[in-house]
Amino acid sequence: MAIVKPSLARGTRDFGPELMAKRKYIFNILESAFRKYGFLPFETPAMENLSTLTGKYGEEGDRLIFKILNSGDYLGEVSLQQFETAKADGSRSFTGLVSEKALRYDLTVPFARFVAMNRGSLNFPFKRYQMQPVWRADRPQKGRYREFYQCDADVIGSTSLQHEAELIALYVEAFQKLGLRNFTVRVNNRKFFAPIAQKLGLSGGEQALATPLDKLDKVGAEVVKAELLEAGASTTALDGFFELLAQSSSPNTLAQLCGWLGEEAAALPKAEMEQVWQLLEALQVDTSKVRFDMTLARGLDYYTGTIVEVVTHEVAMGSIGGGGRYDKLTGIFGVDGLSGVGVSFGAERIMDVMEQLQLFPGHIYHACDVLVFHFSESESLHAAAVVARLRAAGVGVEWYSEGNKLKKAFAYAEAKHIPYLAIIGEEEAKTDTVALKNLAAGTQEIMASSQLSQQFIRA
């Protein structure tokens, strides 16, 4: 067997204990929040039929899907002619010949596939949360990986606006539990977009507004304005619209927008926004964290109602969450009439934000409660008894195995963030005691083995 110098696949990373501790801390908080709101856990396989994924993410997306090579003699049916055609078209026509499966690219499409397949047996509204990795053949760069986690919660099979309000409440609760203080849930409604597009005179309908508007933060008002002009907007209407946009942080933007659009055109989205707001207040949500924001567009074209996005003001970072109402998602699999609404937590960015704000509590790195150390072979069985007694009491214990150098055991405990060291020498073995050292405080106390577990029982 040839020895290869080992390396990671490009754009991937190992999750060592520290990174795992951080991710678990975040995921546990999110999971508790999901469960508290009645969402059930759910997972799909890493691989899907290629046909399930193709065409759902646009042309660029199709390119970035990782395809799995068929097993066995996969070239058996491929002709020379097909090979030569593929050589000429940049391998494009070859993929379907040698690959039938692909890796999950997001959580939404496989979930829609599941709902379409199981609609007869599901208990609607079906509320699920899903926290799984996805894979994209993007060019790797700092902070962008080819394998990363997505965390989604969706309600499917209900049109009730209660869910919009509850998902916003969930956002506020979860981000507060994670320790974020200064964040905003931006809220808009896609139903404003068709009347705005009409008033502007855009021929391409609502998506002709959504796509340029989605870039506003990045490219600035002038560029968006120019694009909208090109798309057929009238100058006067555009000026009025951008005047509104410029004031979009004022508290009465909603009223201003509705005034500009006219009561009739704005009636439906306005009523929805107001009902969501009323429900948020009834749910005692801290509405200082929620803001109507007419500049919010969300790029994806499947949104049809309320849309949301979460931004933090404590560090420079794109959105750390987003989502909205969609009416036709399972339609791609031939199942109509199932409206859904969902939110996503940007796990990787949340980890970066929490890192920068130092929001991870120190205890998450503790491997266990105590490291038991014995000086020589003759105390080995006494040490084992101490270990056994602690574990029987539910205490997390590691038993040091690497000889009689106390210094090494200290270093080992420190590297694993184990807060206590229980030291057993000749004297301790004889008197059935241990010397318990608190590593952070540097204090040490001799105590009976039988008393030891009480030091670690959580209040």
Next chain:
Amino acid sequence: MAIVKPSLARGTRDFGPELMAKRKYIFNILESAFRKYGFLPFETPAMENLSTLTGKYGEEGDRLIFKILNSGDYLGEVSLQQFETAKADGSRSFTGLVSEKALRYDLTVPFARFVAMNRGSLNFPFKRYQMQPVWRADRPQKGRYREFYQCDADVIGSTSLQHEAELIALYVEAFQKLGLRNFTVRVNNRKFFAPIAQKLGLSGGEQALATPLDKLDKVGAEVVKAELLEAGASTTALDGFFELLAQSSSPNTLAQLCGWLGEEAAALPKAEMEQVWQLLEALQVDTSKVRFDMTLARGLDYYTGTIVEVVTHEVAMGSIGGGGRYDKLTGIFGVDGLSGVGVSFGAERIMDVMEQLQLFPGHIYHACDVLVFHFSESESLHAAAVVARLRAAGVGVEWYSEGNKLKKAFAYAEAKHIPYLAIIGEEEAKTDTVALKNLAAGTQEIMASSQLSQQFIRA
């Protein structure tokens, strides 16, 4: 966009809420046990460089590894000649040309790759646990999937037999926590194999014994005997050996085996077995669950010392766990001198066993504590206040969104295994009360909204 009738990739499955509840129940118990013994969480990416995996699992294994097609114009460098050669060799020579990455096939090799890459910065002995899916292009059949979970715990960088004893203790504790009563941890030591092979007169050394012996349970003694004869064993020695095997359930097999081998030849493995046993007793392990078993071989050729396997006697099932000591695993990546020992839990089989023995407690399916139901729109805000108050107290609440049919809400709660229904009608809204229905007991009680959360606070 063409509409495809959705289906799962062959050999894969969705994990709906019930399956997830079961898997989480098992994984939480395993994870608690791992942590209690000082193991740290660890994960590797789903994809590895193909060169990392190739040649580690034998020829059959190489075939079963899922390869990922390169992105972009992956045929760009492939010549017509190469295509034709591959057509002739069953596509074998093509794979390396169009694929550089592959899916994780087990947890062991990627872990060895990680240790080899990071040996300079790890705190040895490095104890990690890992619970992740692996993928194999096996022919799917009942109970065999192409995606399934493995759960491993390993200690690497220590030769101490404490770890053997602790891992056996961990096995006993974890399986008991899962609710299994009648199981055995079979223990043997690979160091017996070279002297046995020598005494039998096998020319092929210890693996010439291990490979046939590993099949003993499946094919029976006569077949194994015939194979060993063919491999050069002497008839007399073989008779003696099979006499021992036939008595291998007696309590003094170890002494008999050592007697047959001779004290000198048996000295090292005997001393190791005895020390492990002494440590098990000192660790207060229920040794009625542990048995020396000279018929245990473990097929994999990388084991070098203690080997273990767990079998349950309550249902017919292969082993539900296994592992052992290995000395050269990181050697495949050019890093020698790191001895390790590890155990694996057969997650899928454990789930089957627990299913058959009905060991899953009913509460694991509860979506949340209570479903709040209001009869009409006018009670909506009161219902929201009840929901908010419960959640503020930490209670898991779902707020029913699908109208005023109590019967539908009942059915919904039952399908989600929600144990309580909090009903709010006109009267309740007026008096700030709720009617709390216990669905299992069929009882109902009117209580003040302010008292409600106390019903759900865990003792």
